[in-house]
Amino acid sequence: MSGLLHGFDLGRMFAHPGFRTTPFTPENLARHQQSHLTRLLHHAQTQVPFFRDAFARAGIDPASIQCSEDFQRVPIFSRRDCQQVDATDRIAQNANPRWLLDRSTSGSTGERLTVKRTWFEERLLNAFRWRAWREFGLRTSDRLAILYFHRAQDPSDNQFLQRLAARLGLCRQQVFDAVGDPGMARATLDFRPQAIAGMSSAIALLADQWAKQGIHIPLRFVATGGELLTEPLRARISTLGAPILDLYGANELNLLASRCPAGADTYHVCDDAHRIEVLRPDNTPAAPGESGEVVATSLFSYAMPFIRYRIGDLAVRGPDRCPCGAPFSTLLSVQGRTIDRFPLGHDAWLHPWEIINAIRPQFRWIRQVQLVQSARRLLVLRIVALQPPTGQELNLLETAATSAVGNRARISIELTHHIEPSPSGKPIPFVALPLTSPHA
């Protein structure tokens, strides 16, 4: 039980400003952040070998980090830094690994990363997402449809609180699989949701199908997220006829920021759950209005801490307080990931997650994947391996990828040592041909 609860006590959890009904001020938010940072850094140094070693190499004594300026001396970690060590070195020694939920990520970036959380951490981080939905207008008795590309839930995640609430007619939510379930549009309609949330392009797929079938139901809002809300995606989703409110999150830390519900052209940063920095290339803080790389520290991830972690996204820093009066710092825009569908011609599409989901069982030997559409009906699955695969592993991978694609296209596997990142350094997991490509 100590592994499950470690890092928390219930009193502290419910005393958290995010769960108070009285408004909090920027001053007590800053105090809240600093006190949690102090506690987190001490925990990371004493319990997590990865951070103990990194702090020692950088000559940092976490006890000396007392303010924002001090915090800038803490080293910054990339996804690659985290990948290069054994995942057990990133888990706190006072956490029981058997109690941890697996939230490992790979799909939206193409680079595999182990992410573990306690049950409490999972619920607490989800609570910030619920808060955003409530700010968008979700009511306790509403049904919320959540659209993903696969069911991400760890089977060991006992969601008894959620199931209990649903039985009482509260916080009813259901997850729908936009890629793997051909009956998704009908099932979502049958659920009669008052609001829809989920991956932007999953919601766009639903919007396409409902538009085709002439289905219109009143929705309080559509909460997009998980990837960049591009204008084409927004246009498709707008056929649902509901306000579109964007959430900015990352699998490693859950919700990072959410669109200002009062209509200011900003994102409210989830300052009470994370410390979010927008940094210039020289790692100094970007000024308001300036673009930089998002570096995040999760205040409540103790089982596997994320401290000054490069998310891999660019954002434009906004004012330190939203014009709407909310005490949160802001982002003006986020240049996040995009997940393009592969246009196969004649209005046929293939979603990259169909392939990613199929090859998921092989991820144990894969470090990075990239799917490239090299001709209209030809895909190349590029793989950087963690260790050389056996012939059987390669066969299993090829069979899974080929059967996911079916007779819609051909797919070949290419093992490579390096996948070129974008000019900003971000991985590019999916490369689709433009609709009007000469290779069509």
Ligand SMILES: [Zn+2]
């Ligand atoms: Zn606002």
